[in-house]
Amino acid sequence: MDKSVDLLLPITSLPKIPLFNLAMTVNGVKVARISREQNGLFEAAYIDYLARKAGFQRAGDAPPGISGELQTFLSCIFSYNSDAWEKFRKSYFNPLCHLRRASQGALSGLASLTIWRRPPRRLFSYLPTYQYVKRRGDPDEIIISPGDFAKWRLLSNEISDVVLEHDLPTPLSATEAPLLAIPKLLRLGEIKKGNQINGLLEELRDLLVFAHPVGSPPPALGTAKDKLLSAYVSYGRHWEALANCNVPLDRSFRITVREKRAMRFESPNRRNVAIRLWRQLLPRVHYSVAFADADSNHLHIGVSDQHVQLISFWCGARDGRWRKLPLSPNPMQHAPDDECKNHESYSRYDRKPLREHRIWIEIFLRQTMLRSAATWGVIAATLAAFVLLLHFAWGFCWGHPYSPDERLNGTDVVALLLPVTIAASLALARETSTLGMRVKRVKQAILMAALGLLWAATVVAYFQGRIVIDTSHQAHAQAALTQLLFSARPD
Known part of the structure; x- marks a missing residue:
């Protein structure tokens, strides 16, 4: 006969944040x-x-x-x-x-x-x-x-x-x-x-x-x-998640906890404003986990978005006071038993008795190298078009004085605006996933600002008369039509 007992059992420690699809099982039975x-x-x-x-x-x-x-x-x-x-x-x-x-x-x-x-x-x-x-x-x-x-x-x-x-x-x-x-x-x-x-x-x-x-x-x-x-x-x-459950006394049993939580981009350390501004350029996700609630703990974090990758060198753990682990003066003594970091995942395993009970996991994110380089290239091209427009329309750059005889015409403006606008539109429309948009939002804001400056400068230059519409071909066509009409008139 199986021996069992009813217990009020501590299951795990969960942060006071919104949790989704929380499910706990004890000995194969779902508990609340x-x-x-x-x-x-x-x-x-x-x-x-x-x-x-x-x-x-x-x-x-x-x-x-x-x-x-x-x-x-x-x-x-x-x-x-x-x-x-x-x-x-x-x-x-x-x-x-x-x-x-x-x-x-x-x-x-x-x-x-x-x-x-x-x-x-x-x-x-x-x-x-x-x-x-x-x-x-x-x-x-x-x-x-x-x-x-x-x-x-x-x-x-x-x-x-x-x-x-x-x-x-x-x-x-x-x-x-x-x-x-x-x-x-x-x-x-x-x-x-x-x-x-x-x-x-x-x-x-x-x-x-x-x-x-x-x-x-x-x-x-x-x-x-x-x-x-x-x-x-x-x-x-x-x-501290506690649940009433029935557990056996004569054999071991398994406790499982599954939950989903919203990604936390804002840093728990809000004391330094400069660091918060820097984190807008290099976004990072923070997870608070209980890491000493069992004999051993294993943590694995992965990224499923193919347009986003981890900055493996900077990913790591911090204690409750936001000090980077492992702490000195004996870093090897407090280092985890195993820690693996790459561009796709971060994992940590430890079973030391005196390890930190609760830790923060800090995951740095970025676009993939190819997409990041393409985005910065489009930003550079947009800014270069803006500088060229300033140079030819007002003579602001390289000490070149402005000359009314060197005004931009419609063909010049189309050559400056059309390729850059198409490339910027494609760069803004790519990667519509929530995580991808969050990671590149600073670069996206810079690109939108550069594109807005380019078009605003174009409109101002046009109303100031520094951009002219070339109508010489229209004049030649009208003269040819008039000559044709006079030649067709009967004597």
């Missing part, structure tokens, strides 16, 4: 994730377990670990969904949304234009968060004053300082900005006074500072404090 609220409660209980294991002690005679109120707050933080906040933040900084709301209020007689006027950002930099918490929370349970919120903001900044020591900043994570989870906590009805939120934020700050004081070296890898910080930081950016 538990609800978001149950997931948050489970993760909060795990944080309490790690806190007790690390030796965290609250003030007074409290038992080891965190309080039950903080567990509830952590469950709200970990189950937080950023969709509502993202929409509110975008609409808040959009003047059209304020104008629409003001006009609707004025028409209904309930508000005037001054009610919806946005205050200057220099006065309250945290005002969008304050308005979000005030509107999304339950106003019947607690009144949120600006003074209370200013205290919460200071505590939230101290929490954020610890989190940013271990991960990149993001405006959508409640672990970095726990104030975003306060509306959900208020809707639970367990908070009656503002000082209760003060106490929760102070306890959370004390927990994180206990694990890693700001300015001190991070805890050793694999210790209880390191696991506590890693779990707290990651729960704001990832879902």
Whole structure:
């Protein structure tokens, strides 16, 4: 008789981004994730377990670990969904949304234009968060004053300082900005006074500072404090997929996870503006993966578009703080067991016990060499035609003075415009796939700008009289026709 048991089993870690066609199987049976609220409660209980294991002690005679109120707050933080906040933040900084709301209020007689006027950002930099918490929370349970919120903001900044020591900043994570989870906590009805939120934020700050004081070296890898910080930081950016399943006890079983996700072109590291501009010319795709959730991990990324290839030399992995792997001073010790890179795929295999738990995979993309060279050639030809037009129409180049007797005629203009326009049109119309258009969009923008400049210069030159239409052949034809008519007239 087969022996089996029902378990709440952690399957994998998934980023908090839209996922498509997610399918998980355990022992050949398809399973589904538990609800978001149950997931948050489970993760909060795990944080309490790690806190007790690390030796965290609250003030007074409290038992080891965190309080039950903080567990509830952590469950709200970990189950937080950023969709509502993202929409509110975008609409808040959009003047059209304020104008629409003001006009609707004025028409209904309930508000005037001054009610919806946005205050200057220099006065309250945290005002969008304050308005979000005030509107999304339950106003019947607690009144949120600006003074209370200013205290919460200071505590939230101290929490954020610890989190940013271990991960990149993001405006959508409640672990970095726990104030975003306060509306959900208020809707639970367990908070009656503002000082209760003060106490929760102070306890959370004390927990994180206990694990890693700001300015001190991070805890050793694999210790209880390191696991506590890693779990707290990651729960704001990832879902720990948990599922109820039945597994055998007397034999091994297989867990499979299949999912599709949208390609992420924007870099997680948004601190350097110059790097972001450079990445528009050399686009790259970023994948966040859990790379230490099993005894060994194998990752393979390929490109199916025949017009796009990888820049294999620059493809690689980075840790949570966006440091390139492997880290010095012992790069060979932290290098993966196997890493293969070419123009078509990138693969990585590792089974070291102390490897990075979560990593970023950075894939550089470009057009194939032949198509890239053809596109740059068309751009160069278009710019050359533009320079020739400036030279012959205005004499701007090579110190050649302009002469009215050397004006361009229609044949010259056709010889300049027709081949370049046809070649540019063909270059713009090729590679209509989404990935191909994304990879070449900078070159496409340069080509469109060069072609637009060429045609604009042609129109300006024509209206200034620097391009003339040659009508000499029409005059000869009219004279020949007149002579023929006179010769055919009877005497």
